[in-house]
Amino acid sequence: MGAIGGEELKKWEKMQGAALGGEEKILVLVRLRPLSEKEIVRNEVSDWECINETTILYRNSLQERSGLPTAYTFDRVYRGDCSTREVYEGGTKDIALSVVSGINSTIFAYGQTSSGKTYTMNGITEFTVTDIYDYMQRHEERAFVLKFSAMEIYNEVVRDLLSSDSTPLRLLDDPEKGTIIEKLTEETLRDWDHLKELLSICEAQRQIGETYLNENSSRSHQILRLTIESSAREFIGKDNKTTLSASVNFVDLAGSERASQALSVGQRLKEGCHINRSLLTLGTVIRKLSKGRHGHVNYRDSKLTRILQPALGGNARTAIICTLSPARSHVEQSRNTLLFACCAKEVSTNAQVNVVMSDKALVKHLQKELARLESELKTPTTTCDHVSLLRKKDQQIEKLEKEVRELTKQRDLAQSRVEDLLRTIKSDKTSSQKEVSSLPSKSVEGNTYEDESSVSCSSAIEESYIRDNESDATSCAVPAADQHQRGKESANVTGEDSDDLCKEVRCIEMDESSENRNFESISLSNTAYGERMSMPPASSVRHSDIRQSSPMLLEQANSTSDRSLHAAWEQKMQDIQNTINSLVRPFPDDSSSPALSTSISGSRSQKLTRSRSCRANFMVGSFPPDFETVEDSETTPPNVLEKDFPGRPENFQRKHWKLPLLIYGANRPKLSRNNSQSSIGSAFVDGSNAPGDEDIPSVDNFVAGLKEMAKLEYDNQLHDQGQEAGKSKRSVKSVGVDPMLDSSEAPSDWPLEFGRLQKMIIELWKTCHISLIHRTYFFLLFKGDPMDSIYMEVEVRRLSFLKEVLSSGNSAVQGGQTITLASSLKALRRERDMLSRLIYKRIPGAERNEIYQKWGINLNSKRRRHQLVHHLWSDTDLNRVIESAAVVAKLIGFSDQGPALKEMFGLSITPPRKSRRSFGWKNSMASLI
Numbered sequence: 001m002g003a004i005g006g007e008e009l010k011k012w013e014k015m016q017g018a019a020l021g022g023e024e025k026i027l028v029l030v031r032l033r034p035l036s037e038k039e040i041v042r043n044e045v046s047d048w049e050c051i052n053e054t055t056i057l058y059r060n061s062l063q064e065r066s067g068l069p070t071a072y073t074f075d076r077v078y079r080g081d082c083s084t085r086e087v088y089e090g091g092t093k094d095i096a097l098s099v100v101s102g103i104n105s106t107i108f109a110y111g112q113t114s115s116g117k118t119y120t121m122n123g124i125t126e127f128t129v130t131d132i133y134d135y136m137q138r139h140e141e142r143a144f145v146l147k148f149s150a151m152e153i154y155n156e157v158v159r160d161l162l163s164s165d166s167t168p169l170r171l172l173d174d175p176e177k178g179t180i181i182e183k184l185t186e187e188t189l190r191d192w193d194h195l196k197e198l199l200s201i202c203e204a205q206r207q208i209g210e211t212y213l214n215e216n217s218s219r220s221h222q223i224l225r226l227t228i229e230s231s232a233r234e235f236i237g238k239d240n241k242t243t244l245s246a247s248v249n250f251v252d253l254a255g256s257e258r259a260s261q262a263l264s265v266g267q268r269l270k271e272g273c274h275i276n277r278s279l280l281t282l283g284t285v286i287r288k289l290s291k292g293r294h295g296h297v298n299y300r301d302s303k304l305t306r307i308l309q310p311a312l313g314g315n316a317r318t319a320i321i322c323t324l325s326p327a328r329s330h331v332e333q334s335r336n337t338l339l340f341a342c343c344a345k346e347v348s349t350n351a352q353v354n355v356v357m358s359d360k361a362l363v364k365h366l367q368k369e370l371a372r373l374e375s376e377l378k379t380p381t382t383t384c385d386h387v388s389l390l391r392k393k394d395q396q397i398e399k400l401e402k403e404v405r406e407l408t409k410q411r412d413l414a415q416s417r418v419e420d421l422l423r424t425i426k427s428d429k430t431s432s433q434k435e436v437s438s439l440p441s442k443s444v445e446g447n448t449y450e451d452e453s454s455v456s457c458s459s460a461i462e463e464s465y466i467r468d469n470e471s472d473a474t475s476c477a478v479p480a481a482d483q484h485q486r487g488k489e490s491a492n493v494t495g496e497d498s499d500d501l502c503k504e505v506r507c508i509e510m511d512e513s514s515e516n517r518n519f520e521s522i523s524l525s526n527t528a529y530g531e532r533m534s535m536p537p538a539s540s541v542r543h544s545d546i547r548q549s550s551p552m553l554l555e556q557a558n559s560t561s562d563r564s565l566h567a568a569w570e571q572k573m574q575d576i577q578n579t580i581n582s583l584v585r586p587f588p589d590d591s592s593s594p595a596l597s598t599s600i601s602g603s604r605s606q607k608l609t610r611s612r613s614c615r616a617n618f619m620v621g622s623f624p625p626d627f628e629t630v631e632d633s634e635t636t637p638p639n640v641l642e643k644d645f646p647g648r649p650e651n652f653q654r655k656h657w658k659l660p661l662l663i664y665g666a667n668r669p670k671l672s673r674n675n676s677q678s679s680i681g682s683a684f685v686d687g688s689n690a691p692g693d694e695d696i697p698s699v700d701n702f703v704a705g706l707k708e709m710a711k712l713e714y715d716n717q718l719h720d721q722g723q724e725a726g727k728s729k730r731s732v733k734s735v736g737v738d739p740m741l742d743s744s745e746a747p748s749d750w751p752l753e754f755g756r757l758q759k760m761i762i763e764l765w766k767t768c769h770i771s772l773i774h775r776t777y778f779f780l781l782f783k784g785d786p787m788d789s790i791y792m793e794v795e796v797r798r799l800s801f802l803k804e805v806l807s808s809g810n811s812a813v814q815g816g817q818t819i820t821l822a823s824s825l826k827a828l829r830r831e832r833d834m835l836s837r838l839i840y841k842r843i844p845g846a847e848r849n850e851i852y853q854k855w856g857i858n859l860n861s862k863r864r865r866h867q868l869v870h871h872l873w874s875d876t877d878l879n880r881v882i883e884s885a886a887v888v889a890k891l892i893g894f895s896d897q898g899p900a901l902k903e904m905f906g907l908s909i910t911p912p913r914k915s916r917r918s919f920g921w922k923n924s925m926a927s928l929i
């Protein structure tokens with residue numbers, strides 16, 4: 001059903017000769033009945049007078065001085081001597097008969113008991129039906145079906161007045177039709193006599209109810225509904241048949257005074273409230289609607305307003321006939337009725353012609369509509385801005401991808417040029433060998449090279465590497481006095497390039513060295529390098545080829561112009577990639593552009609995994625396979641923190657500043673000193689850590705995580721030192737943390753320093769919502785030994801970083817997991833729950849009570865376990881921290897065994913040499929690898 005028309009409807013409208021439907025005010029009529037016989041006997045005075053067709057006046061002189069209104073104006077007012085026919089003809093008829101034009105209509109009678117509602121509605125119903133039949137007879141060209149139903153609402157229960165079954169009817173919500181009444185009998189009318197018969201059934205049913213209620217007057221609302229369906233005879237059986245279908249409701253409401261009367265006394269009040277709930281709601285709805293359709297209208301508060309919702313503010317034409325008793329004794333009720341009428345006349349409805357299309361016509365119509373929408377979607381000039389935006393972005397992306405392809409081609413060309421040069425170097429091997437052999441073998445360790453930090457690779461790792469692999473280092477360092485001089489000259493042109501040049505050579509060197517040292521991950525390193533650089537694997541280019549090559553050729557092979565060209569290309573590709581990312585970012589779902597996602601991710605991964613530093617590759621290769629690769633800080637943008645973009649495809653995630661997370665879960669392989677599966681943890685996490693307690697992280701995984709963290713910091717430290725040389729330092733200062741202390745430079749007042757760091761860590765743990773188990777392990781493992789300094793520093797740095805990230809509302813990626821403030825809090829809450837469950841399991845009753853008392857927890861409290869776990873680690877006072885650690889250790893079955901424990905896990909780090917700053921970490925690292 002809807003307000004759509006067609007040829008047939010247009011014809012029909014023309015025939016009607018009037019505009020159909022639209023917004024209009026509710027028609028409000030007031031009917032004054034004559035004094036009843038009883039009232040006359042009581043010598044009642046009639047105080048109301050209709051002074052013209054629209055105004056009714058209160059004539060009582062006493063009341064006039066009360067300040068209350070005396071004159072009320074409505075669409076029409078009817079004196080007591082007016083007939084129902086006049087009331088009908090005066091406005092009701094027009095509305096009631098709208099039903100034959102496919103427009104819903106409703107006629108209400110509202111007023112106090114015995115004011116003439118039923119008297120009026122009976123007449124209105126009869127006249128309407130008579131006119132409808134008359135209309136049907138006059139329009140033989142149309143086929144009509146007339147249906148009748150009747151219901152009563154009493155005490156918020158809906159009953160079918162045409163059925164002897166008094167089972168209440170349920171109201172259902174229909175997405176198209178609104179509220180429908182379940183199982184309501186609908187009789188198809190044969191003729192007028194049939195309707196009279198049905199009306200008498202309704203009357204009888206109603207009287208049974210009234211008898212049951214032992215009341216003389218109506219205490220229920222009655223709704224008679226006449227539904228008329230019509231279609232042009234000439235169209236019947238045809239595809240484009242259109243049916244008009246509408247209903248007219250005749251509503252005889254319960255006496256409106258009931259509510260106020262019922263409010264007087266107890267039992268009556270309760271009953272009255274029930275009976276008139278719908279009447280009160282009707283008043284509220286009308287009042288609300290009279291002020292305009294703003295905000296919520298409480299139709300659903302009563303069955304009556306729910307059923308009549310369309311008549312009150314929706315798709316219907318509505319007339320309300322307010323009936324009044326003229327008697328002075330009823331003046332209050334009469335005034336209330338007029339007040340309701342005043343509100344009602346402000347209410348508008350918006351009636352529409354209700355057209356029911358045949359299935360076939362409906363299908364045709366929908367197909368047409370679908371085609372229209374599809375063509376709208378296809379045309380970029382439609383109103384759908386996002387469609388054109390998408391199209392534009394697709395074009396941009398296509399263009400950028402083309403550019404990426406072009407640049408890749410150019411880069412490959414340049415690389416092949418480099419390869420050609422390398423081949424030339426090979427061919428010049430013999431002469432180079434002679435040159436190299438003539439050089440003093442110790443020149444590599446010459447101070448000249450080391451001192452020239454601006455052009456050298458004198459990072460700690462290189463130094464350690466040189467010592468460990470002296471022969472390789474000799475060859476790695478390359479320079480003879482004159483070679484170095486050339487290098488210097490070159491570096492004078494671009495200092496940074498020179499540094500890169502050195503790294504480039506060392507990169508190849510290190511790959512091979514790694515091979516020599518049989519690092520377990522060398523193949524990974526080489527393969528990764530080869531793939532990432534789109535060059536032959538580094539190991540395939542023998543470092544001996546290079547070190548034996550002519551320095552001039554070597555210099556040529558890494559010439560500044562080639563490198564800067566590379567750098568420019570890389571920069572450009574990075575820019576393009578960034579642009580693509582920014583273009584892609586607004587898509588909430590990568591599925592919206594699958595092809596795009598695939599193509600870009602390819603180029604993206606190629607670009608982002610490419611390392612600028614061979615040292616980074618070396619470090620990756622030397623870490624355990626599960627270690628999270630840390631982006632070289634040189635390639636990490638200064639804005640290392642970023643907010644998560646929820647819908648961005650993973651391939652387009654920008655780099656995070658990554659730190660390994662101390663992951664204790666089952667996913668993480670257990671690491672031990674020799675990197676093999678270890679059962680060492682079981683010695684410290686007692687046997688009661690049985691299946692089901694697998695959520696408890698083991699100490700060995702904790703230690704493995706610490707070591708990784710230290711390794712990473714070591715890497716950062718080295719990098720910072722390397723950068724120091726290039727005057728382009730990007731240290732951890734950029735995230736607000738001081739550079740890590742070298743353990744070799746641990747302050748002489750270490751106990752004091754330890755206290756300071758420990759306090760700082762405890763505070764940071766709290767701020768960052770760090771796992772209580774982590775805190776416990778850490779606290780119990782590191783108690784002030786000078787060798788703890790590295791781990792203390794690492795922890796401070798990690799937590800400071802995390803604090804900054806979380807406090808700025810950003811997320812950090814640690815160990816492949818994105819950490820936010822919310823996720824940390826959630827994890828901590830879960831951990832506390834887990835610990836509280838372990839209290840009964842792990843701590844015997846007497847000891848448990850002792851602990852509760854120590855923490856000031858009432859032994860009778862039902863939530864004492866929860867209280868305890870919430871106390872744990874929440875106070876940063878050292879004594880409380882010690883107690884917290886003891887309780888958590890007990891719960892997780894961790895027994896602190898002092899230095900022996902650290903020894904077992906390889907956490908006791910040999911004090912480093914103090915002679916050279918850069919050596920401190922190298923020695924420490926020995927125990928970490």
Ligand SMILES: Nc1ncnc2c1ncn2[C@@H]1O[C@H](COP(=O)(O)OP(=O)(O)OP(=O)(O)O)[C@@H](O)[C@H]1O
Pocket residue numbers: 032033034036080111112113114115116117118119120216217218219253254255323
């Ligand atoms: N306009 C009128 N002219 C003559 N008699 C009337 C008129 N209106 C009502 N009456 C008479 O007044 C009496 C009460 O009328 P009616 O039953 O219609 O009141 P009601 O408002 O429907 O009452 P209730 O709320 O109790 O059902 C009836 O006897 C009816 O015949």
